[in-house]
Amino acid sequence: MDWQALALSLHLASATALLLLPLALWLARLLAWSSMRGRSVLEALILLPLVLPPTVLGYYLLLGFGSSSLLGQIYHVLSGRSLVFSFDGLLAASLIFNLPFAVQPMQRAFAAIPCEIREAAWVSGLSRWQTFLRIELPLAWPGVAAALALCFAHTLGEFGVVLMVGGSLPGETKTIAIAIYDQAQAFNDSAAANMSAFLLGLSFVAVVLVSRLGRGRTGR
Amino acid sequence: MRLSARIEQSAPIPLAADLDCESGELLALVGPSGSGKSTILRCLAGLHRPAGGHVRCGEETWFDATRGIDLPPQRRRVGFVFQHYALFPHLTALANVMLALTDLPADQRAARARDWLARANLEGFDHRRPGELSGGQQQRVALARALAREPRVLLLDEPFSAVDRVTRRKLLNQLIDLRRSLAIPIILVTHDLEEASLLADQMTVLHRGRTLQTATPEEMLARPASALVARLTDQTNLFVGKVTHQSRASDTTVIDWLGHSLVATHHADFAPGETVCWVIPEAGVVLVREHQSERENTLSAKVNERLAWRGHATVTASVGKQGEASLTFAIGASVAGRRCIVPGAIVLLQLQKSAIRLLPADPAIGAPAALDRVDSWYPRPLPGEQAAPRPLAAPQPGRSSE
Numbered sequence A: 001m002d003w004q005a006l007a008l009s010l011h012l013a014s015a016t017a018l019l020l021l022p023l024a025l026w027l028a029r030l031l032a033w034s035s036m037r038g039r040s041v042l043e044a045l046i047l048l049p050l051v052l053p054p055t056v057l058g059y060y061l062l063l064g065f066g067s068s069s070l071l072g073q074i075y076h077v078l079s080g081r082s083l084v085f086s087f088d089g090l091l092a093a094s095l096i097f098n099l100p101f102a103v104q105p106m107q108r109a110f111a112a113i114p115c116e117i118r119e120a121a122w123v124s125g126l127s128r129w130q131t132f133l134r135i136e137l138p139l140a141w142p143g144v145a146a147a148l149a150l151c152f153a154h155t156l157g158e159f160g161v162v163l164m165v166g167g168s169l170p171g172e173t174k175t176i177a178i179a180i181y182d183q184a185q186a187f188n189d190s191a192a193a194n195m196s197a198f199l200l201g202l203s204f205v206a207v208v209l210v211s212r213l214g215r216g217r218t219g220r
Numbered sequence B: 001m002r003l004s005a006r007i008e009q010s011a012p013i014p015l016a017a018d019l020d021c022e023s024g025e026l027l028a029l030v031g032p033s034g035s036g037k038s039t040i041l042r043c044l045a046g047l048h049r050p051a052g053g054h055v056r057c058g059e060e061t062w063f064d065a066t067r068g069i070d071l072p073p074q075r076r077r078v079g080f081v082f083q084h085y086a087l088f089p090h091l092t093a094l095a096n097v098m099l100a101l102t103d104l105p106a107d108q109r110a111a112r113a114r115d116w117l118a119r120a121n122l123e124g125f126d127h128r129r130p131g132e133l134s135g136g137q138q139q140r141v142a143l144a145r146a147l148a149r150e151p152r153v154l155l156l157d158e159p160f161s162a163v164d165r166v167t168r169r170k171l172l173n174q175l176i177d178l179r180r181s182l183a184i185p186i187i188l189v190t191h192d193l194e195e196a197s198l199l200a201d202q203m204t205v206l207h208r209g210r211t212l213q214t215a216t217p218e219e220m221l222a223r224p225a226s227a228l229v230a231r232l233t234d235q236t237n238l239f240v241g242k243v244t245h246q247s248r249a250s251d252t253t254v255i256d257w258l259g260h261s262l263v264a265t266h267h268a269d270f271a272p273g274e275t276v277c278w279v280i281p282e283a284g285v286v287l288v289r290e291h292q293s294e295r296e297n298t299l300s301a302k303v304n305e306r307l308a309w310r311g312h313a314t315v316t317a318s319v320g321k322q323g324e325a326s327l328t329f330a331i332g333a334s335v336a337g338r339r340c341i342v343p344g345a346i347v348l349l350q351l352q353k354s355a356i357r358l359l360p361a362d363p364a365i366g367a368p369a370a371l372d373r374v375d376s377w378y379p380r381p382l383p384g385e386q387a388a389p390r391p392l393a394a395p396q397p398g399r400s401s402e
Helices: A003-033 A039-051 A054-065 A070-079 A089-098 A099-111 A115-123 A128-157 A160-166 A177-186 A189-218 B037-045 B091-101 B106-119 B135-148 B167-181 B192-199 B218-223 B227-232 B333-338 B367-373 B383-387
Strands: B003-008 B015-022 B028-032 B052-057 B060-064 B078-081 B154-158 B186-190 B203-208 B212-215 B238-247 B254-258 B260-264 B275-279 B285-288 B298-309 B312-319 B326-332 B346-351 B355-360
Touching: A003 A039, A003 A128, A003 A177, A003 A189, A003 B298, A039 B060, A054 A070, A054 A089, A089 A099, A089 A160, A099 A128, A099 A177, A099 B052, A115 A128, A115 B037, A115 B078, A128 A177, A177 A189, A177 B078, A177 B218, A189 B203, B003 B037, B003 B326, B015 B028, B015 B186, B015 B203, B028 B192, B037 B052, B037 B154, B037 B186, B078 B135, B091 B135, B091 B186, B091 B218, B091 B383, B106 B135, B135 B167, B154 B285, B186 B192, B186 B203, B186 B238, B192 B203, B192 B218, B203 B218, B203 B227, B212 B218, B212 B227, B227 B238, B227 B254, B227 B355, B298 B333, B312 B333, B312 B346, B326 B333
Parallel strands: B015 B212, B028 B186, B028 B203, B078 B154, B154 B186
Antiparallel strands: B003 B015, B003 B052, B052 B060, B203 B212, B238 B254, B238 B275, B254 B260, B275 B355, B285 B346, B298 B312, B298 B346, B312 B326
């Protein structure tokens, strides 16, 4: 077992889920309730990482994060670091390719809350912020938790985009999925098998969790 | 305290409605589906912003389009009972009511909420969630939550539509009791005219977002402002006739209807020869005996249908040579039995002069093809429309206006 790769993967998955939470909550509520113009375009953009081949997404992220890109240059000026082949770049890429996994379950959960429930909270005197914390979030919580579980599991297992944007720098960008690939390439079957079994177990737990939370939501 | 509002908008639902409701008064908004009743209620609560108009409650202005005032729902202090109650499903009945008491210190909220639940006859249900309550209990929690905030206005959006008839009757009685103790304007949206008549001091009839008439339920029934109002308030005895004679001196206006001359009280607005709509409440149609056949406005009719319910019978009888029109009247079920009022029986009916109300001819009512477009609420064709294409009897010589 490559413990360093596992630790890096867990770090990346936790940071992704944590950073995506506020962004996905905002986007999910916006898409669930707003009738703004361009909504379908925004939805399509968010869903794009689901259908794009990881190498294609990775390639465009590599271009977008590279030292010759505007984003790469701004980041270099601000932090003195490069976005590609670094943990920061990996995290930024992870946020993008996990966006649909975070937004979709949350959007469905918020859309399932009848408009009248929120309006009842407003006429009862609750501010919009209080309504979000005391009414919307508890009702949408199963969807939010499912989204976080999905993001976490998906980040642990992502390979193509990670390889394209981060490469395989031990302690910096070498995640457990890359480590499995490396071990398999080196014919180190037992290490690859151990790590694969670990990822399999973790993914299974995440899927069970998502399914149970989904059932809880529909049974409410 | 008085609630007055003028609501205007052209989309998504056209609205041009005026409302006035005094403290302690219950105003019922009635009208067909899509007439804008619920949208008007949402405008009052601040949940929907109309394009124009104003909403004033006492000295406060909640909304004024010209002055750019639009208070959010949180600052309007309205109690709102939604059609499906909109209780917070993850919270207990007590917590639902407590959420409306955020103005109180935290340590007083539970006691006050329990007090409101007790007033709604819900002792012992504090810790049940909405899913564990019956429809009637949910409705009472919603009412307790709406009143707990000590609102300036109570808004009820079809609050009885989601409960069975027996529960509805109980809840109606509770609301009748409750409203006596509330010194605030209450606006009730309903499509149930019986409910409106039982509860309301004033009724406003809406059609396509416009207020057609505001009056007491009795006044609305006796004196609808137009044929459309009569139709929207489910007046079954609405027909088309032609004025043949006018006499201010004898306080009469005579109309020709299916060859019968009917005498109404004087309606000065119509000239002889003019086509009019006329309406008579069911209570204005009286069953008379044969020896009373010479009475004014008495005509024979053939019974089509008798529906009895709880000691009352609603009878429909056709009038005219070919049974072109149907008159509906109500009598006691025992009377109906004793006098053999059964389908096929011939009866004598007197249309009381004072109960006949003449109304301007309505192009929508007069044109049968347009009828279903105008109103899908009560799609029953008007008896007068069947008679309309048939030439009405010409005004008789010597029966001209004085």
